[in-house]
Amino acid sequence: MSAAAEAATPNEDILLREDRDGIAWITLNRPNAFNSLSRPLIARLQEELDRMADDPSVRVIVIAGAGRGFCAGHDLREVRGNQNNEPFIKELVGACSNMMQTIVHHPKPVIARVHGIATAAGCQLVASCDLAIAEDGARFATPGVNIGLFCHTPMVALSRNVSRKHAMEMLLTGEMMDADDAVRFGLINRAVPAGKLDEAVMEMAGKIASKSSYTLKVGKRAFYDQLEQPDLKSAYDHASITMVENMAARDAAEGIQAFIDKRQPKWEDR
Structure with missing residues (x-):
């Protein structure tokens, strides 16, 4: 279900959706950019979340990523190209923050299916979801400090999921964290072998979907x-x-x- 193509053609949607047995599987589909959260992708995800809020056929939402990784955060090429355009940057950050809050306040449980990397706003997305299951080779980071741009908004979600000192370690060092530490720190629920990831996500989603x-x-x-x-x-x-x-x-x-x-x-x- 979640296996999306390594590369998307220009005519493919940047967000894919497949529904099965009350579970809406949403796939970020910018694999060539590690599913970075461009302004259009944020808008599409917000639109889909809003649409599913009142859809009685959707009982659980899964957010996944196409290609080699879950999500690498904001699209830095887009950011760099608009760095001096304060209204655009303000709108971009605001739209992303609103989308993350929509996940938290969404009436349906949201599960992150994580493979590859989840960094910066991608790590924020994992932390914003109610539950998260990752492959055992997944890695997580809030590396903004490495490029002179502290991960201020990812910090909000991160600090509400892991302990203060672990959050500060991630934010101040910018270093990658492996899946075992992500479980230990409370960022994700569990790590499973890559070949078992879809099975584990569907098992959890199915259990939740069976409830009222x-x-x-x-x-x-x-x-x-x-x-x-x-x-x-x-x-x-x-x-x-x-x-x-x-x-x-x-x-x-x-x-x-x-x-x-x-x-x-x-x-x-x-």
């Missing part, structure tokens, strides 16, 4: 909302209110009754 989409939506929203609360009591208060609302949902009643009856629930997604 309503429950997934309110649960994902509550997870991120409680993290932003100022103290522990506020987090518990917020979670308690959400749990009471969830308890009144049709799928909660069905799920509890199915458990009592020792049968599989029939979700209505409400």
